[in-house]
Amino acid sequence: MDGQSNHQAVNLRSNVLGPPLFQRLHRARHIAVFTGAGISAESGIPTFRERFTGLWAKTDPQEVATPEAFRADPQRVWDWHVHLAATVRRAAPNAGHRAIARLQDAVERITVITQNIDDLHHAAGSRDVLELHGNLFRLAPFVDEEALFAEGRNPLICHLCGGYALRDDCDPYAGREDLEGLRLEAGPVPRCPACGALLRPDIVWFGEPLDPHVLGAAFEAADACDALICVGSSLEVEPAASIPYRAIRRGAVVIEINPEPTALSQQADAAIRGSAAEVLPALFQEVWG
Ligand code: NAD
Numbered sequence: 001m002d003g004q005s006n007h008q009a010v011n012l013r014s015n016v017l018g019p020p021l022f023q024r025l026h027r028a029r030h031i032a033v034f035t036g037a038g039i040s041a042e043s044g045i046p047t048f049r050e051r052f053t054g055l056w057a058k059t060d061p062q063e064v065a066t067p068e069a070f071r072a073d074p075q076r077v078w079d080w081h082v083h084l085a086a087t088v089r090r091a092a093p094n095a096g097h098r099a100i101a102r103l104q105d106a107v108e109r110i111t112v113i114t115q116n117i118d119d120l121h122h123a124a125g126s127r128d129v130l131e132l133h134g135n136l137f138r139l140a141p142f143v144d145e146e147a148l149f150a151e152g153r154n155p156l157i158c159h160l161c162g163g164y165a166l167r168d169d170c171d172p173y174a175g176r177e178d179l180e181g182l183r184l185e186a187g188p189v190p191r192c193p194a195c196g197a198l199l200r201p202d203i204v205w206f207g208e209p210l211d212p213h214v215l216g217a218a219f220e221a222a223d224a225c226d227a228l229i230c231v232g233s234s235l236e237v238e239p240a241a242s243i244p245y246r247a248i249r250r251g252a253v254v255i256e257i258n259p260e261p262t263a264l265s266q267q268a269d270a271a272i273r274g275s276a277a278e279v280l281p282a283l284f285q286e287v288w289g
Contacts, residue, residue, distance in 0.1 A: 017255075017270060017286070017287070021253065021269055021270060022286075022287060024226075024227070024253045025227055025253055025255070025287050026287050026288070027226070028107065028225075028226035028227040028253065029107070029108040029109065029226055030107075030108065030109040030110075030111070030221075030224060030225045030226050030227075031103065031107050031109070031110050031111075031225060031226065031227045031228070031229065032110075032111045032112075032113055032221045032222055032225040032227070032228045032229075032243075032247065032252075033100050033103075033110065033111070033112050033113070033228075033229045033231065034113045034114075034222075034228055034229070034230045034231070034233065034243055034244055035100075035112065035113070035114045035115065035116060035121070035230075035231045035232055035233065035276075036114075036115045036116065036231070036232045036233025036234065036235075036240075037049075037115070037116060037232060037233070038231065038232020038233060038234075038258060038259075038276060039094075039096050039097065039114075039116070039120075039231045039232040039276040040091065040094075040097075040116055040118050040120055040232075041232065041275075041276075042094045042095075042096065042275060042276065042277040043091040043092060043093065043094045043097070043118075043120060044087070044090065044091045045087065045088055045091050045118055047232075047234075048061070048234075048237075049234060059080060061206075062206050064076065064077050064080045065077075065080075065081075065203075065205045065206055066205050066206045066207055067142075067144075067205055067207065067208060068207075070142060070198075070200060070205075071144060071146070074142070074189045074198055074200075075188070075189055077200075078184075078189045078200070079186070081136070081184055081200075081201050082184055082185060082186050084136065085136055085137070085184045085185075085201075088117075088118045088119075088136055091118065091120065092120075092123070093120045093121075093123050093124035094120075094276070094277040095277040095278075095280070095281050096231065096232075096275075096276030096277045096279075096280040096281070097120050097121055097123070097124035097126070098124045098125075098281075099280040099281040099284050100112060100121065100124065100126055100280065101121070101124040101125035101126045102284070103284055103288070104125075104126070104127065106284075106288040107288070109128070110126070110128060111128050111130065111218075111221040111225065112126045112128060112129045112130065113130045113132065113218045113221060113222070113240075113243060114129060114130070114131055114132065114133075115132050115133050115233060115237065115240050116131075116133070117131070117133050117134055117135055117136040117201075117203045118136060119135055119136065119137055130214050130217050130218045130221070131214065132204070132210055132214060132215065132218060132240050133203055133204040133210070133240070134201070134202045134203035134204050134211075135202055135203065136184065136201050136203055137183070137184060137201075138201070138202035139161075139179050139182055139183070139184065139190070139199045139200065139201065139202055140161070140162070140163070140199065140200060140201070140202035141158065141161040141162060141163025141192055141195075141197040141198070141199060141200070142163070142197060142198040142199065142200045143163045143197075158192060158194055158195035158197060159194060160179065160192055160193065160194035160195065161179060161192035161194065161195060161197055161199065163192070163195070163197045179192065179199065182199060184201055210239065210240075215239065218240075218243055219243070219246060222243045222244070222246040222247045222250070222252075223246055223247075223250050224250075225247055225252050226252055226253065227247075227252055227253040227254070227255070228243075228244055228247035228252050228253070228254050228255075229254075229255045229256075229257065230244045230254065230255070230256045230257070230258075230264060230268070231256075231257045231258070231276050231280065232257070232258060232276050233258070233262070234260075234262055235262050235263055235264055244256075244264055244268075245264070245267070248267055248268075253269050254267070254268045254269055255268060255269060255270045255271075255272065255283075256268040256270070256271045256272065257272045257274065257276055257279045257280065257283070258271070258272075258273070259273055259274060259275060260273075261273075
């Protein structure tokens with residue numbers, strides 16, 4: 001607890017929000033829910049901060065989840081992601097993910113902005129989900145610009161995978177389809193059937209930029225929402241971490257849910273110390289129940 005007058009660090013009990021905050025939240029027509037690895041912790045997926053235990057114990061993700069690592073040894077990086085996907089596939093949405101999805105029936109507009117790659121918000125039924133760091137279960141071409149320019153090749157775009165075509169017979173105007181049927185599973189690293197490019201999980205690796213369209217849509221939601229609920233993020237990864245602060249600057253109500261304090265706790269209207277699966281259903285029941 002920080003004892004600031006405009007801020008409540010609370011454990012969830014009845015009426016934790018106080019009447020003014022309760023009313024502002026209750027009247028909100030557009031709520032952005034910003035989530036990090038902590039919301040999936042109770043689904044059995046370790047957070048990034050727990051990366052040296054359990055799932056992440058053998059290899060530091062910062063060594064394998066990079067374009068440089070894939071360029072050097074695509075199979076090692078592919079195998080690491082296959083292993084990660086096996087854990088994530090076993091996980092199911094928890095009460096926190098489900099409460100966020102149910103909120104769609106109570107509030108005019110809900111935008112979920114997630115840093116997670118586990119697809120659990122979609123699995124819970126959330127419809128408007130912005131995946132800032134991509135989705136482990138989609139594939140994308142490995143765009144090796146370094147090699148492309150070193151070889152001086154003509155950068156045609158492949159109609160199937162959307163990357164730079166490795167074969168010159170790809171029609172750049174054919175329109176992008178998807179890579180249906182190909183998935184992240186054990187075996188050799190797959191290649192795009194049309195152009196031969198190596199495929200990779202469609203997630204943002206360390207050192208890579210975020211998709212500007214997705215990031216732009218997240219910034220727009222943070223700027224336009226009446227309330228933002230930040231769940232289970234240490235707020236240490238930029239540019240995602242700036243999103244709750246944009247909402248604060250635009251005057252939205254900001255509530256944080258996290259068992260631990262973060263840099264946001266001091267600035268949020270309320271910082272609720274507790275787990276996502278416990279606090280979210282109770283909070284939503286209290287305000288919209
Ligand atoms: P982080 O690991 O840095 O921080 C996790 C936060 O969640 C911490 O502040 C912790 O106190 C909190 N937390 C732990 N258990 C919780 C619970 N039960 N309920 C609520 N909060 C809880 O996570 P981050 O800020 O999301 O950043 C890490 C990066 O790694 C992100 O890009 C993230 O997407 C990625 N990552 C994703 C997954 C996933 O998809 N599930 C898992 C691990 C890491």
